[in-house]
Amino acid sequence: MTSYKDVYSEWENDPEAFWLKAAEEVDWYTKPTKALDDSNAPLYQWFTDASTNTCWNAVDRHVEAGRGDQVAIIHDSPVTDSKTKITYSELQEKVAALAGVLSERGVAKGDRVVIYMPMVPEALVAMLACARLGAIHSVVFGGFAAHELAVRIEDAKPKAVIAASCGIEPGRIVEYKPLLDGAIEISAHKPDFTVILGRPQAEASMIEGRDVDWAEATAKAKPVKCVPVGGADPLYILYTSGTTGQPKGVVRHNGGHMVALLWTMKNVYNVKPGDVFWAASDVGWVVGHSYICYAPLLMGCTTLVFEGKPVGTPDPGTFWRVVEEHDVKVLFTAPTALRAIKREDPEAKHVNRYDMSGLQALFLAGERADPDTINWAQEHLKKPVIDHWWQTETGFGIAANPLGIEQLPIKPGSPAVPMPGYKIEILDEGGHPVPTGTLGAIAVKLPLPPGTLPGLWNADDRFRKSYLDHFPGYYETGDAGIMDEDGYVYIMARTDDVINVAGHRLSTGGMEEVLANHPDVAECAVIGIGDALKGQAPLGLICLNAGCDRPTEEIEKECVKLIRQEIGPVAAFKLCMVVNALPKTRSGKVLRGTMVSIADGTDWKMPATIDDPTVLDEISGRISGLGTPAP
Secondary structure: OOOHHHHHHHHHHOHHHHHHHHHHHOOEEEOOOOOEEOOOOOOOEEOOOOEEOHHHHHHHHHHHHHHOOOEEEEEEEOOOOEEEEEEHHHHHHHHHHHHHHHHHOOOOOOOEEEEEEOOOHHHHHHHHHHHHHOOEEEEEEOOOOHHHHHHHHHHHOOOEEEEEOEEEEOOEEEEOHHHHHHHHHHOOOOOOEEEEEOEOOEOOOOOOOOEEEHHHHHHHOOOOOOOOEEOOOEEEEEEOOOOOOOOOEEEEEHHHHHHHHHHHHHHOOOOOOOOEEEEOOOOOOHHHHHHHHHHHHHHOOEEEEEOOOOOOOOOOOHHHHHHHHHOEEEEEEOHHHHHHHHHHOOOOOOHHHOOOOOOOEEEEOOOOOOHHHHHHHHHHHOOOEEEOEOOOOOOOOOEEOOOOOOOOOOOOOOOOEEOOOOOEEEEOOOOOEOOOOOOEEEEEEOOOOOOOOOOEOOOHHHHHHHHHOOOOOEEEEEEEEEEOOOOOEEEEEEHHHEEEEOOEEEEHHHHHHHHHOOOOEEEEEEEEEEEOOOEEEEEEEEEEOOOOOOOHHHHHHHHHHHHHHHOOHHHOOOEEEEOOOOOEEOOOOEOHHHHHHHHHOOOOOOOOOEOOHHHHHHHHHHHOOOOEOOO
């Protein structure tokens, strides 16, 4: 049996050989003779002398291998009360037909296509159809505001936009077509045409000569074969959330992306062809790109596309129903989804209604997983709960527990150890490594591994400035944390969330961990607000478990006392308030920076990625002006 240490050393000793060996899992038209291209360092590229096609690797090769009757996609949609299965052969037909629709209207290799879709299988068909032609897709989260969509259309300059007539949220229909029409109207760049998937819940009004009906066009289209593309040709652009003004388009290349994702499916998630893999995320986010669409299909797994919510569609047992019904082997979700389930069902009564024996592990990523949530899940699911850490920019795990190599001991609060390709160092402000156990900026030694961003779309200078300039020779993650004596990494906060209280650098994540241990607290956030005397002071915001009926003042006092006991008076933690909900982005990240601006009375804008603006309005009324920043 190989160990994690063996595999990591193998990479460290000869990265070139390591990645060329990993590349053997990919079908190439022209095989790579070298892995890394460092001719333009510190802008690195991978597999530049190879040619391949991502759609071939994700779809056609499985059909060719005689596995066309295997289910490729399961769509489970509690919001429309429907379930659909699509085999690899059917997927190949659908993708080739849509690629034909695009191709006959002039979309070719290198052209951009914006995709604006809800969680339906056609979102994956659209991504794969672009990949088939060598066109570069840019998926924008369905239902994003017209202005935000317009900003992305202007930056990517797509030849076409593929959209659905609507998305479905619990209790309401979100019509996409008026938003798309509005975006095209205000954008300086106009796409040549759009392809609209009509859904029965909302009919789209079509513009003659520009809008093409998906069903009609694909029925008549001539299917198209895969087009060879270079290993370092772009597969997609994904704009990171929260971008204001000029958006930040993370680029992903075809070759390295496949090599990295296939390596993770085997070594991190421990799945094989035919297994059912469920990433409960959205196609608009990086998790949806990597682990709903590409990785499971590249591996020949069955991927699950879920159109619903962790609670309320219809109850907090939905996730466990899906796991049992579809025999899910690996579930991957965000800690915020688990916290929502735990808040509604603290005793996990719903878990016991379902047979979870087929589930091998639950993976978490997207934001910090507090130990309390991990312990709750482990206790009730009786399965390994694996936190792992990565970013939109990296596309796959920087630090993880590699179940396919060996399961390392789980330390709640840590996403475990660096994966091959990532040499992680914890640095001080001056770029010097800090001692074990000391909080610092987390940086990764260059070059980053295959599959990570080679740059930003049309913005090399911005790429250097955002990620490379601060610590020369490193990629700056923007996260702060520590590394322990076993090499385990702890992500404590974004670098911006490390607060300075009277000269003491304190992690808000550490305080949140303490608050989450209070038996009545379902979830919480700690932010640093201005304090004229100390520079910054922590403010705790807590949401209570469903059914908790104790006086809120009592719980607030207990929380203040808890922080005093666990972290000490140095934290100067005196402000704690119970709120109904925390303001979050649609991908589950708490909007800490926005709340700090509100509390300190500085200018702020409603973030485009916000899930429920009313939550921010309610919090605003409570915390506005609480901060007293020094002039």
